[in-house]
Amino acid sequence: MTFIAKPRIDLPGHRTNDIGLYRRDYEGxxxxxxxxxxxxxxxxxxxxxxxxxxxxxxxxxxxSGIGCSSxxxxxxxxxAHGFNSxxxxxxxxxxxxxxxxxxxxxIGVSGDGDSLSIGFGQFGHAVRRNVNMLxxxxxxxxxxxxxxxxxxxxxxxxxSKKGSIxxxxxxxxxxxxxxxxxSFAARSFSGDREQLVTLIKAGIKxxxxxxxxxxxxxVTFNNxxxxxxxxxxxxxxxxxxxxxxxxxxxxxxxxxxAEGESIVVELHDGSKLLLKKADSGYDATNRSxxxxxxxxxxxxxxxxxxxxxxxxxxxxxxxxxxxSATPMKDLEFDxxxxxxxxxxxxxxxxx
Amino acid sequence: xxxKRVNDFVLKIGTVNGTGSASANTLLLKALFRMxxxxxxxxxxxxxxxxxxxxxxxxxxxxxxxxxxxxxDVMVAMNAQTYQRxxxxxxxxxFLIYDSTWPRERQMxxxxxxxxxxxxxxxxxxxxxxxxxxILMKNIAYVGxxxxxxxxxxxxxxTLLEEAFANKPKLVESNLKAINLGFNYAIxxxxxxxxxxxxxxxxxxxxxxxxxNAAAGLGxxxxxxxxxxxxxxxxxxxxxxxxxxxxxxxxxxxxxxxxNYCIVQAEDELAAxxxxxxxxxxxxxAFTPTSxxxxxxxxxxxxxxxxxxxxxxxxxxxxxxxxxxxxxxTQQCDIMLCAYASHGDTMHPLLLPANPKECFExxxxxxxxxxxxxxxxxxxxxxxxxxxDWMIPxxxxxxxxRPDRGKVLSSDDVEKLEKFYRYLxxxxxxxxxxxxxxxxxxxxxxxxxxxxxxxxxxxxxSSEYKELVDRLLIKWKTARTLVPKPVVKxxxxxxxxxxxxxxxxxxxxxxxxDNLAARGIHADYMRVRAFPFDDDVTGFVExxxxxxxxEQNRDAQLRxxxxxxxxTDARKLVxxxxxxxxxxxxxxxxxxxxxxxxxxDLA
Numbered sequence: 003m004t005f006i007a008k009p010r011i012d013l014p015g016h017r018t019n020d021i022g023l024y025r026r027d028y029e030g031x032x033x034x035x036x037x038x039x040x041x042x043x044x045x046x047x048x049x050x051x052x053x054x055x056x057x058x059x060x061x062x063x064x065x066s067g068i069g070c071s072s073x074x075x076x077x078x079x080x081x082a083h084g085f086n087s088x089x090x091x092x093x094x095x096x097x098x099x100x101x102x103x104x105x106x107x108x109i110g111v112s113g114d115g116d117s118l119s120i121g122f123g124q125f126g127h128a129v130r131r132n133v134n135m136l137x138x139x140x141x142x143x144x145x146x147x148x149x150x151x152x153x154x155x156x157x158x159x160x161x162s163k164k165g166s167i168x169x170x171x172x173x174x175x176x177x178x179x180x181x182x183x184x185s186f187a188a189r190s191f192s193g194d195r196e197q198l199v200t201l202i203k204a205g206i207k208x209x210x211x212x213x214x215x216x217x218x219x220x221v222t223f224n225n226x227x228x229x230x231x232x233x234x235x236x237x238x239x240x241x242x243x244x245x246x247x248x249x250x251x252x253x254x255x256x257x258x259x260a261e262g263e264s265i266v267v268e269l270h271d272g273s274k275l276l277l278k279k280a281d282s283g284y285d286a287t288n289r290s291x292x293x294x295x296x297x298x299x300x301x302x303x304x305x306x307x308x309x310x311x312x313x314x315x316x317x318x319x320x321x322x323x324x325x326s327a328t329p330m331k332d333l334e335f336d337x338x339x340x341x342x343x344x345x346x347x348x349x350x351x352x353x
Numbered sequence: 354x355x356x357k358r359v360n361d362f363v364l365k366i367g368t369v370n371g372t373g374s375a376s377a378n379t380l381l382l383k384a385l386f387r388m389x390x391x392x393x394x395x396x397x398x399x400x401x402x403x404x405x406x407x408x409x410x411x412x413x414x415x416x417x418x419x420x421x422x423x424x425x426d427v428m429v430a431m432n433a434q435t436y437q438r439x440x441x442x443x444x445x446x447x448f449l450i451y452d453s454t455w456p457r458e459r460q461m462x463x464x465x466x467x468x469x470x471x472x473x474x475x476x477x478x479x480x481x482x483x484x485x486x487x488i489l490m491k492n493i494a495y496v497g498x499x500x501x502x503x504x505x506x507x508x509x510x511x512t513l514l515e516e517a518f519a520n521k522p523k524l525v526e527s528n529l530k531a532i533n534l535g536f537n538y539a540i541x542x543x544x545x546x547x548x549x550x551x552x553x554x555x556x557x558x559x560x561x562x563x564x565x566n567a568a569a570g571l572g573x574x575x576x577x578x579x580x581x582x583x584x585x586x587x588x589x590x591x592x593x594x595x596x597x598x599x600x601x602x603x604x605x606x607x608x609x610x611x612x613n614y615c616i617v618q619a620e621d622e623l624a625a626x627x628x629x630x631x632x633x634x635x636x637x638x639a640f641t642p643t644s645x646x647x648x649x650x651x652x653x654x655x656x657x658x659x660x661x662x663x664x665x666x667x668x669x670x671x672x673x674x675x676x677x678x679x680x681x682x683t684q685q686c687d688i689m690l691c692a693y694a695s696h697g698d699t700m701h702p703l704l705l706p707a708n709p710k711e712c713f714e715x716x717x718x719x720x721x722x723x724x725x726x727x728x729x730x731x732x733x734x735x736x737x738x739x740x741x742d743w744m745i746p747x748x749x750x751x752x753x754x755r756p757d758r759g760k761v762l763s764s765d766d767v768e769k770l771e772k773f774y775r776y777l778x779x780x781x782x783x784x785x786x787x788x789x790x791x792x793x794x795x796x797x798x799x800x801x802x803x804x805x806x807x808x809x810x811x812x813x814x815s816s817e818y819k820e821l822v823d824r825l826l827i828k829w830k831t832a833r834t835l836v837p838k839p840v841v842k843x844x845x846x847x848x849x850x851x852x853x854x855x856x857x858x859x860x861x862x863x864x865x866x867d868n869l870a871a872r873g874i875h876a877d878y879m880r881v882r883a884f885p886f887d888d889d890v891t892g893f894v895e896x897x898x899x900x901x902x903x904e905q906n907r908d909a910q911l912r913x914x915x916x917x918x919x920x921t922d923a924r925k926l927v928x929x930x931x932x933x934x935x936x937x938x939x940x941x942x943x944x945x946x947x948x949x950x951x952x953x954d955l956a
Contacts, residue, residue: 081794094624098631330579331636
C-alpha cells in the first residue's frame with residue numbers, strides 16, 4: 003500500500019457527470035497489486051459506477067479488512083474517508099459507522115479469507131442486520147499476501163499452485179447470504195466490466211446490505227490449470243443467470259423484453275432494476291427457487307452470475323431500530339441531555 | 354447477653370435463587386435508608402438463574418462505613434440447603450431467624466447465638482391461597498418479623514409499598530397483610546426489639562440508593578452518547594440495560610417514536626469494539642460495556658484505535674478472573690490488562706470510580722477524554738460497585754456543561770487549510786486534528802492500522818514510523834494533565850505511613866484508617882482515580898517511608914503499575930491483597946498493616 007500519487011491525465015473528450023466531476027475525480031492512489039490482478043478491474047468498475055451515479059465522493063465511506071482485496075479502497079475515491087480495519091472486522095466497523103451517520107454511502111471491500119474465514123461471523127451478522135452498504139467480496143480462492151494457501155471459498159478438488167488438492171467443501175457467500183435472510187446477493191466476474199458496473203450501482207442504491215461476490219483471479223497464486231478461480235476456468239464456466247439493467251430515478255426503461263421475461267424492482271430513491279430472465283423461469287425475487295437453482299448449478303461447477311436475489315422491501319438496521327432520520331452524530335447536545343431537573347426527578351425514585 | 358447495637362449491624366438473608374426475595378430485601382434496605390441510617394446492600398449471588406443459594410447482605414452503620422463487614426448480627430436463613438453454613442456465620446451474640454414451619458431444634462443450635470423460629474410458610478399458607486403468592490409472601494412476612502425484631506418503622510414500610518404498587522392497591526393490601534403476619538408473630542413470641550436494632554436518625558434526604566451500572570448508563574445518556582454496542586456479559590449487562598432504560602425515557606420522540614440513540618447487540622465483543630470504533634470515527638459518541646473476558650477479545654481493536662487515534666469508551670465492570678473465573682464475584686484484576694491492552698507498544702487512560710456517583714461522573718469524563726485525546730479510554734468499575742446497592746449523595750448536573758469534542762475540524766475549517774493532514778501535531782500537545790466522514794472531500798483521510806506517517810499516508814520508513822509513535826508519547830503526557838486527580842486524606846498526625854488504593858477498595862480503607870488510628874497507627878491515604886498517574890502520585894510515594902497498596906487481586910497489579918510508571922523504590926510498596934471474590938472488608942486492611950508493622954492485631 004505504498005503511497006504513489008497517480009498521474010493526472012486529462013484526455014480530450016473526457017466528460018463530467020451530473021455534479022461536474024470527471025471520472026478521475028473518483029480514482030485513488032496507484033495500485034500496488036500484481037499486474038493483471040482481478041482486483042484492479044473491480045477497482046476500475048467501482049470508479050466507473052460511482053462516477054456514473056454522480057455520488058459526491060465526500061459522502062462515501064470506504065472500508066476494508068485485511069488482505070489483497072482490502073488494500074484496494076486506497077485505489078479509488080480519494081475524496082472519501084477510508085478505513086482499513088483489522089482482519090475480518092470490516093463489517094462491524096461499517097455497522098458502527100452507519101449507526102453513527104446513516105446518511106453516508108458505505109462501501110465495504112473484503113476478500114474470501116477476510117469474510118468467509120476469520121470474519122465469517124461478522125459477514126453473517128452484517129447481512130442479518132441488513133446494514134445499508136455495498137459489501138464486495140473480491141473472491142480469488144486463495145490467501146495471496148501469505149503466498150497461496152487455500153481459502154474457504156476454494157472449490158473442493160481444485161489444485162493449488164504448489165500442487166496440493168483442496169479437500170474441503172467451499173463456502174459460497176451468495177448462498178450463505180440468501181439463506182441468512184439477506185436482501186441482496188449477486189455474483190460477478192472481474193473480467194465482465196459491464197455486468198460488474200451495473201451490479202455495483204444496484205448494490206449502492208439497494209437500501210440494505212448488498213452482497214456482491216466477484217470472482218477475481220489471483221494471477222500470481224491461483225491462475226493455473228486445475229484452479230477453479232482462474233481466468234480460463236471462470237470464462238469457460240461463466241453462466242449469467244439474469245441480465246440486469248440499472249435505471250436511474252429519472253431514467254426510462256428503454257430495453258424491451260417480452261412479457262413474463264423480465265421483472266422490474268423499484269428501489270426507494272426511485273431508481274429501478276430491470277431483471278431479464280436469461281434462464282427460463284429464473285426469478286431473483288423467489289428465495290427458495292433461487293437457492294434450489296444455485297445448488298443445481300453449483301453441482302455442475304457453473305459460475306452463476308448476475309443479480310441472483312433481491313428483496314428491496316426488507317427493512318434495514320435503522321428501520322428495524324426506529325432510529326431518528328437525523329444521523330446520530332448530528333443530533334444536538336440539547337436533544338441528548340435530559341438536564342438537571344430531570345436528573346433530580348428521576349432520583350426521587352431511588353430513595 | 355448481647356451488646357446493644359443500635360444502627361450498627363449486618364443483616365444477612367439467605368434464600369434460594371429465583372424465589373423472588375429481591376423485592377423483600379429492597380424493602381428492608383429502603384426502610385432503613387428512610388430512617389436516616391447509612392446503609393449498603395450487597396448481593397452475594399451464584400452464577401445461576403434458579404435453584405442455587407444466594408444471599409443479600411445489608412450493612413447499617415451510623416458512622417457511614419460502606420464496605421463489607423465480616424460480622425453477621427442477624428441472619429435470616431430461608432434456604433434449608435445452607436442452614437448449617439448460615440448458622441456458623443453468625444457472630445457471637447447474634448441472632449438467626451429461620452422458617453420454623455419445619456422445626457429443626459436440634460440442627461439449629463449453637464452456643465452464643467440466639468435462634469428464633471418463625472413459622473413463615475405456615476402463616477402464609479393459612480392466609481394466602483395462591484401457591485406462587487404464598488412463596489412471595491413468605492419473603493414479605495420475614496420483613497414483617499424483622500420490623501418487629503429490629504425496630505424498623507412500619508409506617509415507612511407501608512409508604513414504600515404504597516409507592517411501589519401505586520397502580521395496584523390490592524398488592525399493597527396483600528403485602529401489608531404478610532408484613533403484619535410476621536410482625537405480630539414476632540411481637541407475641543419474642544422480646545422485641547432485639548438489642549440489635551434500628552432507630553430513626555434522620556431522613557437521608559440528600560442521598561439516593563443506586564448501583565454503579567445504573568449510574569454509568571445514566572452518565573452515558575448525560576454525556577450525549579448515542580451509539581452503544583455490546584455483547585451481554587456478567588456483571589456489565591445492567592449498564593447497557595440502564596442506558597436503554599434512560600434513553601427510552603428521555604431520547605424518544607413523543608410523537609413519532611423515533612429514537613435519538615442506537616443500541617446494537619453485537620454478535621461478540623470483537624464486533625462490539627468494531628462498532629464503537631466505526632461510530633466514533635463518524636463523530637457519534639459511542640461506548641461498550643463489558644467485563645474482563647470481553648476486553649481480552651476486544652484487544653486487537655483497542656490497539657488499532659490507539660494507533661489510529663479513534664476515540665472510544667470501554668466500561669470494564671471487573672469480575673473474578675482468570676478465564677471465565679467466577680462471573681458473579683468481584684475483583685480488581687484487570688488494571689494491568691486495560692492499561693496496556695493489545696500487542697505492540699500501547700497505553701490507555703483508565704478512570705477508576707470508587708462508587709456509583711463516580712461511575713456517573715466518570716462516564717461523562719470518559720467521553721470528553723476520549724474525544725480530547727482521540728484514544729480508547731477505560732472506565733474500570735467492578736461487580737461490587739456495578740451491581741450492589743450503594744448510598745450516595747444525590748447526583749447533580751450542571752446545565753452549563755458542554756461536551757469537549759476535542760479537535761474536530763468542520764468543513765469550513767478544512768476549507769481554510771491549504772491541505773489537511775490527519776496526524777500533524779500543530780499545537781505540540783501530541784494531538785492532531787481530525788475530520789469527520791461525510792463532510793468535505795478535502796478533509797478525507799485513510800485510517801489504517803499499518804504504518805502511517807504524520808500526513809496520514811502509508812509508510813514503512815523507520816523515521817516516519819518512529820516520529821509518529823513518539824508523538825503518541827507526547828499525547829500521553831498531555832493525558833497525564835487531563836485525567837482526574839487523586840484524592841488524599843491526611844492522617845491527624847504526621848506519619849511516614851501511606852496507603853494507596855483505588856475503586857471499590859476505598860470504603861474498606863476509610864474504615865480501616867479510623868480503626869488503625871484508634872490503635873495509634875496513623876496513615877495518609879491516597880485514592881488514585883486515574884491512569885496515567887500524575888506527579889502527585891509519585892510525590893505521595895516519595896513522601897512516605899512505607900506505602901501500603903491495597904487492592905483486590907492476587908498479583909498486586911496496581912503496585913506493579915506504580916513501580917513501572919513512577920520509578921519508585923519497589924521495596925517501599927507493601928501489597929495488601931484481597932482476592933477471594935467477596936468485596937474487601939476493612940479487617941483485611943487493618944490486618945495487612947498490623948502484620949507488616951508488627952503490631953498485635955486486636956481485631
